[in-house]
Amino acid sequence: MPNFAFINNKLVNFKSAKIHIEDRGLQFADSVYEVIAVLDNNLIDLDFHLKRLKYSLRELEIKFTINKKNLTNIFLNLIKKNKTRNGIIYLQITRGIQFREHKYQKDLTPTLIVYTRNKSFNLPGKNYTGVNTITFQDLRWKRRDIKTVNLLANIIAANMAKKKNAYEAILIQNGKVTEGTSSNIWIIKRNNLITHPANSDILKGVTRTSLLKIIKKTKLKLIEKQFTHNQLINADEVFLTSSGSFITPILKIDNKKINNGKIGNITLKLAEMYTEACING
Ligand SMILES: Cc1ncc(COP(=O)(O)O)c(C=O)c1O
Known part of the structure; x- marks a missing residue:
């Protein structure tokens, strides 16, 4: 305390x-x-x-x-x-x-x-870990771009994740991924990096904003577009971002392993670049 x-x-x-x-x-x-x-x-x-x-x-x-x-x-x-x-x-x-x-x-x-x-953070290095997640219906109000403490729908979803021994719940609205209960969600397919556009359906994460700057330095193609549950579970790599979790690899979604349950190379590289930017400004 x-x-x-x-x-x-x-x-x-x-x-x-x-x-x-x-x-x-x-x-x-x-x-x-x-x-x-x-x-x-x-x-x-x-x-x-x-x-x-x-x-x-x-x-x-x-x-x-x-x-x-x-x-x-x-x-x-x-x-x-x-x-x-x-x-x-x-x-x-x-x-x-x-x-x-x-x-x-x-x-x-x-x-x-x-x-x-x-708090200790999940940063690239020998203790860097990936997490299990679940998917859950997005029950929230329509102004998620405002960071308010009106978080009951997030709490319900996060506690469902806890019951299932998962770290985070990925929220689904009309078959599409919005974000996590307290994180933004990213998928990688070939060299494409896809995340939900920053509109009123999600919170525009600060980590997300910082990572967008870093991505410009790579050969990855950034696509800010909604993606489906199907694209999510069939992605090459999936990760989440937040101020508390930095860049954390997602290795399992419900019962489906992502990248054979291993941390992906692109996620690792982005996490290294982001951590470096945090340390050296
Ligand atoms: C709903 C939601 N989305 C995304 C994020 C990630 O935002 P940030 O990177 O600013 O921590 C959070 C953080 O708490 C959040 O609550």
Whole structure:
């Protein structure tokens, strides 16, 4: 457990950190969030996270002004105090406190919550592992481009994965793959790398955005297009991306092995290139 959290403008003891019972984040999931990886004390892809946070806030009309310098100071302070050399920063901004009513008032003061958690990452090297996954119906709402804490459909799917000893559930909508419960999904067929386009059906992952830049340096052909369940299970290689999982190979989907259950060469190469970019900027 971390020792400290940051609530609004105060560093507080993690165990006794509290928010109000009429905070709209609690009552309505009227709230946005980000999860930022910390690798060797470095904040990974910070600018992309702040850009997406700004987008989520704007789409929901939550009036919180992002000050990069202030937030960075909070992050670095918590990393130090909680000794989070490797792990994640969790940041959540709720619309604020108001008597319970669906309609919100314009002048609310948003609640800012930040804390860190230690975590080791699945990076290329001798302990690099691939994971099992399941497929599950995508039951979510229609604005998945906004990173809100409205995550019950993701939770149902993720817990089905857990019951089946799988790491992630890949979500399927009308026979097509959207994304994972907390990751973006990629397939490789010959030299084509295919992933769902960044529209309101998926969250535009920060890791996804970073990887797109890296792919430009390779001979792979990037195709941002929907793909079917059939294409998924017949792909040469499949992997997922997220700030918590970096680039993680998928070796099994339901009962079907991918690439004979082995980590594919292209996935490995991309993971190496991405990790290198994270370490060396
Ligand atoms: C639904 C969903 N898609 C994709 C991602 C991956 O996004 P990122 O790479 O920014 O972590 C996440 C991360 O939590 C997610 O919740």
